């Protein structure tokens with residue numbers, strides 16, 4: 001078993017409503033292609049922030065920059081008050097331990113069972129300090145809170161439906177009891193009923209576990225159902241952020257087209273049918 005990564009630094013607590021992620025002046029580029037320039041964004045503790053934008057506007061690159069998988073050309077990113085740029089490994093580990101990530105498509109290790117997938121971050125961060133019985137108990141609990149039945153634990157990803165894979169990915173993202181959850185298109189590829197159930201699960205987990213959620217989505221139903229605020233990416237930056245009502249008050253053509261187009265109107269009708277005030 002691998003050595004536990006040493007966590008040397010305790011990070012300060014952040015109160016609900018205070019800034020948990022701050023992005024300032026972010027620039028990302030791949031060769032000549034500039035994806036972000038002058039991008040600013042704040043995520044407040046306790047909120048579910050939806051991140052939307054056309055395909056290729058850089059939603060995933062933004063998430064990857066925040067979690068340290070993409071080194072920006074310029075800009076400042078802080079998470080839990082810690083700079084994510086040029087940080088030393090001990091600081092990075094202390095921050096990484098406090099978040100969980102559900103990548104697009106789930107990104108499960110295909111040769112590991114669901115339970116073993118969930119145990120990967122536990123082994124990475126705690127090494128030999130957790131015995132197998134405890135690892136199995138933790139994995140079983142994460143399977144259950146992600147809405148899977150206990151018999152999903154020994155299954156391999158190839159044996160799971162699309163919706164079960166998302167839940168297994170979520171269970172792994174929750175392995176370390178994170179305060180902050182990154183979700184990259186969690187409902188993509190799910191049927192509408194499965195997608196609504198997944199939204200509800202995220203909403204419940206936010207309340208029960210006190211999570212803060214950065215949620216990339218194309219799913220208008222998700223925005224109406226569970227997001228407190230929505231950030232819109234276009235023109236290489238966040239062009240607007242606010243509640244859907246606040247966004248609708250702006251006159252940016254993409255925002256109007258997105259929320260007032262046929263799919264937007266259908267999402268409003270569906271939200272109203274589910275008793276939401278929109």
Ligand SMILES: Nc1ncnc2c1ncn2[C@@H]1O[C@H](COP(=O)(O)OP(=O)(O)OP(=O)(O)O)[C@@H](O)[C@H]1O
Nearest residue numbers: 030033035053054055056057058059060061062218
């Ligand atoms: N590793 C990389 N190397 C080169 N270009 C990249 C890389 N990662 C992303 N890009 C480019 O950056 C741009 C933004 O990609 P990104 O995946 O963030 O878009 P997105 O908004 O998440 O899109 P989608 O909604 O389709 O998932 C795209 O043009 C993409 O081709």
